Amino acid sequence: MYKNWWKILGALLVIYSTIAGFLSDVPMLPILHESIRNLYFHVPMWFGMIVLFSVSVYHSIKFLSNSNPEHDLKAVESVNVGVVYGILGIVTGAIWAKFTWGQAWSFDVKQNFAAIALLLYFAYLVLRNAIDEEQKRAKISAIYNIFAFPMMVVLLFVLPRLSDSLHPGNGGNPGFNSYDLDSRMRAIFYPACLGWILVGYWIYTILYRVRSLEKNNNI
Amino acid sequence: MKKISVTFLMLMLTLQLFAQNGDSSLTESVYATGKIYVVVACIVLILFGLLFFLFTIEKRLKKLEEKSSAKN
Amino acid sequence: MNLSTQVKHLVKKELLLEWRSKYALNGVLLYVVSTVFVCFLSFVSIEIITWNALFWIIMLFASINAVSKSFLQESKGRHLYIYTIASPIALIISKTVYNVLLMLVLTIIALSFHMVVFGRVPQDLPMYLLATLLGSLSFSTIFTMISAIASKAGNGGMLMAILGFPVIIPVLVVLIKLTKNAIDGLDRSVSWDEVGMLLVINVLVMAVSLLLFPYLWRD
CATH class of the missing domain: 1.20.5 (Single alpha-helices involved in coiled-coils or other helix-helix interfaces)
Structure with missing residues (x-):
């Protein structure tokens, strides 16, 4: 966690994806036009959010198996960063939707489900605030976290495939693979995802260190 | 006619x-214009959000510093 | 005592308690009947889609009221007593079984009353019935675990709603789609996807509850 190479890698990847995202050629599509470049900024937010929530669940499971309070702090801080990523993803998505689909909130399944998934983690944070006793709070919120995670997976990955969506790859729409995500875009899109995930993980480690210092200082 | x-x-x-x-x-x-401004708006928003987040982290850190300086 | 006899005894105990006071059943029945009646008085004639939406709203709140009693109602002392004599897995299975039974009875009564009062019958009644039964099944499995979490967290009803809604919404989305298919009398082959989905969600929730409940129960 305290090594630096992956932070530099993350920063370089984000910088690379931003520069290349603006300057590279993109396929011209009828409604999207240049806004297809948003793919490099909007979608990595979701990937980052999902990775951070997975990290949180991993630490919740760890906490239940050895009840080390360290893992509880890790779980809550990764949820915090994940929620920030999720909010950024939803707002950028709304802006993008406003100019391509015509409405900021077009009641697209993926939009709705992303909002509900965020609600799930808000509930997690509310639950944490509702319990005063520290050990009990850690245990119960870890249980809720693990209970909610499969639901979020169902929400974000399974249900949108069953219904029509304006997003590519759902319902009747063809996936990115078939038309617009050609190899040039892939070369930017994947590094962008990795970069933003690493940056999110970096923020999470910083938050965790602050939180553990806070805890030590209070005692 | x-x-x-x-x-x-x-x-x-x-x-x-x-x-x-x-x-x-x-x-x-x-x-x-090719809707390039949509992309710009999104990036500005992401940066804005992250910077705001940075400020909240700093606020927590500042509290911590005050506490530790009061101790010493 | 092995698991199955424990479960049998616990379910019997729940049923006996319920039969003596008839508190949950009567209370929720009164709630359902009065809500349907109020809706009838205010709507009089009604679109079939609104009818469906009303039914699910009523069922949602009825199930929250009915199921939340299972853990919130019992005193700390009784919890401790059960803790000493039964395994936690037997307890969660018995509570879930009891709640499923309660919800099945409730759903059938509520559905028949709802149909009689508004005088509307879905075109594909067996499919609609299947959907409502699956719905009551998933309501009870999900809310049983949520009510256990909420009762351990201390403050009951409010937390139950906050924790429960984000988890139940995906199920409701699938249910509403399924029942709409049944109302429109679509071919049944269209709906099997959703039925399968609901079953998968139920199995998932049950598996996660069985895994997590022992941790929750142990103080």
């Missing part, structure tokens, strides 16, 4: 054609 009316009618037809042309060129000019 008939001739004039026919030419007038023809003119009207062409006028409609022109109008359509003009319309499409108008939309083209709106799209000529």
